[in-house]
Amino acid sequence: MTDCIFCKIVAGDIPSARVYEDAGVVAFLDINPVNPGHTLVVPRVHVERLTDADESVVTAVAAAVGKCARAVMAATGAEGFNVLQNNGACAGQVVPHLHVHIIPRSASDGFRFGWRQGGYGEGELDAMRRRIAGRVS
Numbered sequence: 001m002t003d004c005i006f007c008k009i010v011a012g013d014i015p016s017a018r019v020y021e022d023a024g025v026v027a028f029l030d031i032n033p034v035n036p037g038h039t040l041v042v043p044r045v046h047v048e049r050l051t052d053a054d055e056s057v058v059t060a061v062a063a064a065v066g067k068c069a070r071a072v073m074a075a076t077g078a079e080g081f082n083v084l085q086n087n088g089a090c091a092g093q094v095v096p097h098l099h100v101h102i103i104p105r106s107a108s109d110g111f112r113f114g115w116r117q118g119g120y121g122e123g124e125l126d127a128m129r130r131r132i133a134g135r136v137s
């Protein structure tokens with residue numbers, strides 16, 4: 001896609017700090033890291049959301065996330081890491097090319113997710129379970 005910043009990074013048309021690449025993906029440092037070593041894994045093919053990607057693309061991305069996460073941990077000495085993948089503007093996706101964040105973490109880094117968690121009313125959990133399970137294909 002011509003005006004996609006991550007397609008341009010994949011093509012080498014704009015620079016990036018690449019840490020890994022293979023036939024399916026490119027991984028590079030996020031330009032505005034949550035913590036140093038924050039890495040993005042992107043498929044070479046342009047798809048916007050995880051749900052737009054073929055299984056082969058998902059598999060390639062997942063394998064690369066595992067490899068890169070081990071490297072990020074070893075290189076940064078982080079205590080842990082988050083794997084984050086935003087889909088849609090409402091979910092925080094700014095760049096509309098599928099990407100997975102690998103964010104090295106430490107207990108003292110001050111970064112906290114603000115999840116607001118709820119619950120289910122009577123019968124709602126099982127109704128939701130059935131609605132989702134019946135659509136997995």
Ligand code: 5GP
Pocket residue numbers: 005016017028029030031032033040085086092093094095096
């Ligand atoms: P999103 O919010 O879409 O999940 O995350 C997009 C990420 O891409 C952000 O963390 C942002 O810092 C990063 N980013 C945006 N433009 C560039 C760029 O040109 N180069 C690099 N290396 N990262 C970028």
Ligand code: ZN
Pocket residue numbers: 001004005006007008045046047096097
């Ligand atoms: Zn793209």
